[in-house]
Amino acid sequence: MTKKERVAEYSRKIEDIYLQQTSKSREIIEDAKRFVPDGDMRISIWFEPYPAVMAKGDGCHLYDEDGNDYLDFSNNWTSMVLGNNNPRVVEAICKQAPMGSAMAAPPKRAYEWAQILCERIPSMERVRFCTSGTEAVMFAIRAARAFTGKDKILKMEGNYHGSYDPMEMTVGWRRLPPGLPKSAELDMLVVPFNDKIAAEKMIKENKDELAAVIVEGVMGAAGMIPPEDDYLKFLEETAHANDVLLILDEVISFRLSTGGTQEIYGVKPDLTVLGKAIGGGLPSGAFGGRKEVMAVYSPRHKHPAHHAGTFVATPIAVAASVAGLKELTAEAIDRINGLGWSLAKGLQSVLDELKIKAQIKGYGSLQQIHFSPEPISTASTAFFTIDRDILRLFHLSLMNKGIFIPNRGFFAVSTPMGEAEINRAVEASAETLTELKPLIEEIAPQLIG
């Protein structure tokens, strides 16, 4: 039997359980194909045979249309750090909703939101809002270009910064997906993450044309890989020594401390990009930084850069964001980081006991399993040395056991969770990995030992 046939045979067993448990989801997705291509509306949440359709969320639980109860370790890709329906956030939304949801004038509370963010992130002297992390990245890059008068941007291999065309380079695919113009790569430079020598060389060689270096606080989409050996500080110093700006993308990493990873690693970027967890669960984004740089957007600037958006800082989103940030205190963050570290320890001991050479990478409340025997610190190791068949089966088996993780294999801890939830995730992973071990021995022997 070939590896492919063996995997297919094994998958059927796991898929059969999934199909039985989620028959209503299947019907809904099948029917939706009449209007939505193959029923998918967000590629990052799609997996085969189809994703369970969720009916509701409650704290750290999600319930699908068949009534299955899942512990939600996806946190909507890390954004639902408070879980679903946090009472303070719900209250803020309900108070605001009868008073209007969008108007072409700034709501007063948006300035409070700005103040909270600037106070939490001292490098962010001025901030502006938008509706997603993608937009925040786009407008931060625009600010850097407007301020420096230079066009080139250096990004790190595997760093995901949303769906803005030039940022789609090197995020796990060997060639660009269709639909991106060749010009997307124009003015873009790329070096491996955590590689100081490559970054320094590229920055020095391009300093006269390079507007900014953009980097994630923790490499999220590539697998929750933290920066190593003062990498972020090194980027800051090297960029500044060469008159280049540093943009820190904290869309994922903000939740790791009250001031994001810049607080953890002592870094002072020129611009910071935010999204996900800053929004209290509603769509939101923000970008900000040094006041001289952000002044390019001042309407009183002699030739302002352009930033608009029909749904910028709408009152309901602002109410949820402000309430959510007030709940996301230093104590709450410390607690979920602690739970995340014990999850990592628990998962790693399961792997060690079973002698499976996979590894857990992450920081605090964000942890990921990598089915690779190679040390994981760059995107190429994370994307191209893992066994994707085993990851897929691990993911679907956990779904069958009521543990909802993204199919990429990360675990995001939210504030409604406690030790009981962490223990459940470790136990379900132990059960799954014990079941999978004979298959791993057969088709991925490099992972045993």
Ligand SMILES: Cc1ncc(COP(=O)(O)O)c(C=O)c1O
């Ligand atoms: C680090 C990072 N930056 C930017 C984005 C884009 O954010 P959004 O999906 O809100 O557009 C993401 C999304 O996952 C992200 O992980």
